[in-house]
Amino acid sequence: MNTAIRRAWIASACIFVLLLGTLTYVQFFDSKDLQANAWNSRTLYESYGSQRGSIVVDGVEVAVSVESNDGYAFQRTYPQADIYAGLTGYFSSIYGATGLESAMDEQLSGNSDAQFYDRIAQMFTGNTAAGASVELTIDGELQQLSYNLLQGHKGSIVALNPKTGEVLAMVSSPSYDPNVLASHNAEPVIAEYAALNEDPDRPLYNRAIAGDTYAPASTFKIIDAVAALESGEYTADSVIPNPQNLSLPNTDVTLPNYLGGNCTARSEATIEWAFAQSCNTPFAQIAMKVGQEQIAQTAQNFGYGQDLSIPLTVSQSVFPTNMEDSQLALASIGQYDVKTTPLQVAMTSAAIANEGVQMKPNLIRSVKSHNLSSLYDFSAEQLRRSTSPAVAHQVRDWMVNSVDHGIAAGASVDGVSVGGKTGTAETGTDTVNSWFTGFAPADDPQVAIAVVYEDVDTTTGSQLSTSAAQQIFEAVLN
Amino acid sequence: MNKASTVSRVDTPRSRRLTELLLTLCAIALCPISMYLIDPDRAVENRMWLQALLVQGVGALILHAVMYLRARYADPFILPLAVALNGLGLAMIYRIDLTTPANAGAMQLMWTGLAMVVSAVVLFFLRDHKILLKVTYISLLASVLLLILPLMPFLGLEINGARIWISVGGRTFQPGELAKITLAIFFAGYLSTHRDLILLAGKKIGPVRLPRFRDMAPMVVAWLISLAVLVFQRDLGSAILFFGIFLVMLYLATGRLTWVALGLLFVVAGGLLAYNYISHVHYRINAWTHAFEPEIYNQPLGGSGQIVQGLFGLASGGLFGRGWGNGRPDLVSYSNSDMIITALGEELGLMGLGAILMLFLLLISRGFRAALGTRDAFGKLLAAGFSALMVIQLFVVIGGVTRLIPLTGLTTPFMSAGGSSLLSNWIIVAILLAISHAARAPHVVEAFDSADSVDYSGSEADGATSVISRITDSTTPQGGRG
Incomplete structure (x- = not known):
């Protein structure tokens, strides 16, 4: 009988080995799959x-x-x-x-x-795992102000530090x-x-970086201006015809000048003047002359068509390709199929303000583990050189002129040199999207912004966007 | 080889009661320490740790005292192992009380104390385990009665489709837990006395010699009882357990693997019938084979939700576990009873569960050791049978929760919440202690006092090894020390 008992013991030991084996399978080898199972509410x-x-x-x-x-x-x-x-x-x-x-x-x-x-x-x-805390580059007061400025409206405000890329405010409304x-x-x-x-x-979209993206409208003229200078076809002294209506090639469509400014005053104009009054026809001519490749290249140099993570994923801005001249003319004033995000618009102004160097926008100031050791600290990172310092200086001066003497005057701040550009995007309805982008102070830029109000009438929109910009500049500079 | 010194050591075998006491003290500490680790603040506040310490301490001391008085040479490892397992189970049940509506901790603690006292009483009166041989047929009758009780109207209680409980004065009890003891006693008694008849009288069909039916009739009755349990009580786990003991003890008594194989054929045939005709079994098997199919998983009755949630619990524990109190046993139904292994696996990990399995392996090894050591066939069968019982129970439970075999409801010995289970396991401890005492007690040596023919060479007395086992072993062809 002892033989049988011994065998029974050996069999028992084998069963224990088997049980340890299946436990090892479940708890070790299959553990990852089981924990990833959709039914695992534990996870x-x-x-x-x-x-x-x-x-x-x-x-x-x-x-x-x-x-x-x-x-x-x-x-x-x-x-x-x-x-x-x-x-x-x-x-x-x-x-x-x-x-x-x-x-x-x-x-x-x-x-x-x-x-x-x-x-x-x-x-x-x-101890149960405690995650790291993430500190943002956002300026709390500026964020609150931007949020208040957009209350009751659809739109977005982005503020960047042009020298470092820190995102100071980013608001999307409605929230x-x-x-x-x-x-x-x-x-x-x-x-x-x-x-x-x-x-x-669409309150769930962060309009500043994603969502349906916007037509940049006349804020795109900043890129036209850079392209014009870079192409060598134009200088600051170039004089361009300024017809009130421009017949677009191979169509029966005419492109009118912006009626909100003072474009009718001159039949030909320098880029500076056309920029300040936001006249469409000179820029359409510039675009058709330098060609869509040049405009597309400049747009790309400022971030169009590029992936970006701040570390929120930013939708790509789009400048269309293979356009007819008529389409190019519309694209040059930020209409047609040009699509952008408020962040991209702010980055464009930021690059102009920062001697043509575009800094990488970033929301994260630091990451600290729960025992306060630092896992990440912000350091300014150059994203790309968008244009030469000389061109950047020239366009910066044009943007300052646009606030000092042009239609962006609503954004001016006493005693400070502010640069800016407005935009009014037609959306196919009787309302427009009203833009402002700019920076201040021009000689030592602290902030670059983009403001967009959706579905407003032209006059109200222009007042809203420039006044919002003014208040943000004042908040930053004081 | 200095024969004289070896013999003199054998003449005064050590009782090992001090070893047992020290190990038991360590085992008693497990539960309060675990309770403290689960949640220090609440442990201090509710004093459960102190109650656990007192109940287990007093219970163990009583058992220790009874052993000292009545079974001085009992195996020194069985008590500490049982206390350790019981304590870990208590701690987990207490821990599950903290985060679920369950409130089983106090009851389990009370049953622990009661079961240890009953164990002490059994050990006190069971000075010689061979008394049990006299109640062979009474045990069979008792088994039948115990198994029929839950089927009685007014008395029986059906919970979750299984009718294995009785309700007395608002308390529920599982008579089947005690029936496993009485059935094992019956099997051991009957097989030890009828062994020769079963083995030798009978026709030979081909290479297999089959016993005469009249010799096997009582066994068949017992086997039918277990089938009846399956059909009428819808308790697959107990049916497997009863049939398993039947087969194992038949093998232990006869050494015939062919019969075990035949028996297994019956299991397969019975299983197929049950699968096709008993919905309860059908569900269990489906939940096993198709556990991860949505319709089976979401099936409210007899679905695989419990198995899958249990697997998630084990997986979440991984190698090292979440730590006491850090898991989510509240997500697994019956996590303090049938599924307690998943709760332990989640919080203590593969390491902890492996350690618990080792405790069980040691415990059943001590049981087998007592079986090898004792001289009477009845004692051998009973001790080995009880050990095998625990192995089968663990196989069914752990195999079930790891999806090695279909999940069936069975308690984990000493650990699951449930008074009947604790009580029966502590009674088994008492009987094993009595048998191990018979195996190691020195008084038997006197009969062999002048047996110079016995060859002690090569047998380093290791204290826990009795001279008797060596003597009996040397008479079997296999020899060895076990």
Whole structure:
């Protein structure tokens, strides 16, 4: 009988080995797949209930995880809700993460490579992972001001430091309350998400960098001006015919001059004057003369057609190719199929203000692990040289002239040399999108901005955008 | 080889009660420490750790005292192993209470104390385990009664489709847990007395000699009981367990693997029938083979949700586990009873679960060791049978939660929440202790006092190894020390 007992013991030991084997399979080899399984609410609870790092602006948390007792350990909250929604995005257990919650997820959740040793330490100390906090380059007061300026309107404001690329303000209006979407209570989340998605004003888009992109309208004349000078066909002294209407080649369409300015006063004009009054016909002629390749190249030098991550993904701006001259003429004044983002427009002004060097826009000032060691610190990074210093200086002076003596005067600030360019984009309805882009002070630029108000009438829009620019410049410079 | 000194050591085998006491003290500390690790603030606040320490401490001391008085040479490892496993289970049940509506901790602690006391009482009166041989047929009757109880109207209670509980005064109890003890006693008693008849009388069909039906009849009755359990109580786990013990003990008694193979054929045939005609079994098998198909996963009754959630729990634990109190056992249904292994795997990881498995392996090894050491066939069968019982139970539970085999409801010995399970396992501990005492006790040596013919050479007395086992071993062709 002892033989049988021994064999039974050996069989038992074999069963234990088998059980250890299957446990090893489940807990080690198959573990990753099981944890990635869509039904694994554990992963959901863990990632959406984890203590993520905060998103901080000027020392104030704009996204923070607070302790919760609804099955999730933590609840993501957004104390300033709408003001930062376009930047923070939301962190929803149902719809996932957007904005910086998504772009900086590795750091916020504590899963980045840089936090590897923290995770190892946590494994032994038993502490639950706490993510790194992310501080933004945003100027809290400027962001608040920009948000207020857009209240009740659709549109966007972007402010950059032209010398460093730091994003000082970025607002998209209308905004939304990410707190509702981050709720762990499914029904209101689903209802709110459906409502936001069906809203024709598209509040979930951050218009500053994504969304439907805009026609840049006359703000594109900055690029025309650079192209004109770079082509060698024109100088600051060149005089160009300024007809009130320009018949476009091979069509029966005529391109009229902008009626809001003083274009009728002269039948021919320098680029400086045409720029200040935003006359269309001289720029259409410039474009047709230097050719679409030259314009396209200049546009590209300023960032058109380039991918960009700040680290939010920025939609590419588009300058069309293979155009007829008539189409090129329209494209040269930022209409036709030219598409851009407010950030791209602000970057264009920033490059002009910064001696032709375009700095890489960046929202992140620093990333600090939960024990306050620094994982990342902002350092200014040159994105590209957009144009020569000489050309940049010339166009900068034209932009200053446009504020001092032209139709962008609404943005002027006492005692400061401000450069700017307005734009009025026709959208096919009886309202327009009103633009302003510029920088201040011209000799030592502190801020470059782009402002766009959607669906306004021409006069109101122009007042809104230039006045908004003025208030932002004053806020930055004081 | 200094024969004299070896013999003198053998003449006074050590009781090893001090070893047992020290190991038990370590084992007792496991539960309070775990409770503290789970949540220090709450542990201090609710004093559960202190209660666990007191209950397990007093229970273990009583058992220790009874062993000292009545079974001084009992195996020194069985008690600490059982206390350790029981303590870890207590800690996990307490931990699950903290984050779920479950409130099983206090009850489990009470049952722990009660079961340890009952164990001490059994050990006290069971000075010689061979008394149990006299109740062979009473045990069969008791088994039948215990298994029929839940089917009684007014008394029986159906929970989640299985009718294996009885309700007395608002408390539920699983008589089947005790039936596994009485069935093992019956199998051991019957097989040890009828072994020769079963082995030798009977027709030979081809290479296989089959026993006469009349010799096997009581066994068949017992086997039918387990089938009836399956059909009427819809409890697949217990049915597998009962049939498993039947096969293992038949093998232990006869050494005939062919019969085990035949028995397994019956299992396969029975399984196929059950799969086709019993919906409960059908669901279980489907949930096993198609666990990750949405319609099976989402099926509210008999679906694979529990298995899959359990797998997620194990996977989330990974190698090192989330740590005490850091997992999400609240996401797995029955995480403090049938699925406690997944909760332990999630919080203690593969490492912790491996350690727990090692504790179990040691425990069943001590059981087999007692079986090897004791001289009577009944004791051998009973000790080995109880050990095999635990192995089968662990195989069904862990195999079930890891999807090696279909998941069926069975408790994890000593760990799962449930008074009946604890009680029966602690009674098994008492019987194993009694048998191991019989195996190691020195008084038997006297009969061989002048047996100079016994060759002790090569047998380094290791304390836990009894001289008797060596003597009996040397009479079997295989020899060895076990």
